[in-house]
Amino acid sequence: MAYLTFENYMDSLTQIVLGAAVGEAVLGKKVGNKAMLYGAIAGTIPDLDVFASYITDTVTALSIHRGFTHSIVFSVLFAPIFGWLVSRYEKYKDFKGWSWLFFWAFITHPILDAHTTWGTQLFWPHDIRLAFKTIFVIDPLYTIPLLVFLILAMFQNRTSKKRRLYNNLGLLISSSYLALTFLLKWVAFNQFEKALEVQNIDYLQLDTRPSPMNTVLWSANVETEDAYLLGNYSFFDSKPITFETYPKNHNLLGGLAEQEKVKRMIGISEGWFTIIEKQDGLYFNDLRFGLLSLAPQSQNFVFQYKITQDASGSVTFTEAPKNKRDGKKLLSELWKRVKGN
Structure with a gap:
């Protein structure tokens, strides 16, 4: 894998x-x-x-x-x-x-x-x-x-x-x-909390983590009733924090939601996941590790799994392949974003 x-x-x-x-x-x-x-x-x-x-x-x-x-x-x-x-x-x-x-x-x-x-x-x-x-x-x-x-x-x-x-x-x-x-995380968490309050956003959960290879730029996952909001904050930021909205689309799972492997995958992701539908089927996105791009509304999640079900009803998760160029591009984007918005 x-x-x-x-x-x-x-x-x-x-x-x-x-x-x-x-x-x-x-x-x-x-x-x-x-x-x-x-x-x-x-x-x-x-x-x-x-x-x-x-x-x-x-x-x-x-x-x-x-x-x-x-x-x-x-x-x-x-x-x-x-x-x-x-x-x-x-x-x-x-x-x-x-x-x-x-x-x-x-x-x-x-x-x-x-x-x-x-x-x-x-x-x-x-x-x-x-x-x-x-x-x-x-x-x-x-x-x-x-x-x-x-x-x-x-x-x-x-x-x-x-x-x-x-x-x-x-x-x-x-x-x-x-x-x-731990102190840096606390500071970043407070900044995200203030941004959500200023923007009058009602939310259920707020989860923060550092971006790759540094503790200056922090990312947040925010759960609302029907969607997740993703945002970034650098200690060098001079502009307000903005959030991108990603619909949960959990309803797209339909009957698959009752399958044992799907339940286990939801548990592994701690509930931080979205479902998207592509031409070749449904994909499970684990939000905890963010995206491979800082472009607005990117669906290029770091960990994305295709869901397939065979004739017997057995469900399989297959990790979507990654492009090395995406990783290099992300590091370049992160370096610019670390220096502030």
Whole structure:
């Protein structure tokens, strides 16, 4: 599935760097750069659930993603297993030390993911998806300081105070930025609330998230009775916030609304979806991730799925293909929009 592959590639570098920094914090003094290596490996393991997209249908793969492997249960159960395996062949035989390295690398992965739009089921098997929506799946302001200080630490002697200082600085700066994103989200949320009040718009829900690769430009989804309103706000804006209207069109589903897979897909989208009808059938748009274009009334949603039903009544969701040029164009549009309206 394109969604899971895209997200996994985008997210990998950040999780590798975070895992390496955590590994260094736990065992760097004992095993040197091997702590970074195993931390980096551990930091990627939870995302192996992406392979479910190759052996199951779209809806099931989306349900599985960031589920069990991103939970406290997984971290507790599998950290000792990996710790035991590594302690069997590494010169450093401390089973407890290796287990702690894997535990902290495993658990910090979903904690970071919980700050993104997709979120994570940290408390699996409870069906609670934590999604603070304060940071995009990759943000240079989070990753770069962590990476720079990790590299500086890498070239220090494993017992050096400088090594520990550099690594701790990277973790401190990146974690402080992560905390700051909650304040930035609060400010943006208030701006959207004020805009809706000034424009006398009655709404049911307001949901905000940062735009790709920054926390200066924020997007909002606003639910009204029959439609969703989509808007953007940059901290450098000088003009009022405007909203584009997208009819829900949920009625177009007709009897499909009672199908199990459709219900599951609605649950996955947390109810933030529209239905559009094209020449080749119905399409399900997940609004949580926005559009691939800032053009007014664009229907080019980041995650759009074609709904098909075979003769037996079975429903299938197929992700609509994306054009790489759309992604490049969007980044160009976002860069201009970040600087203000």
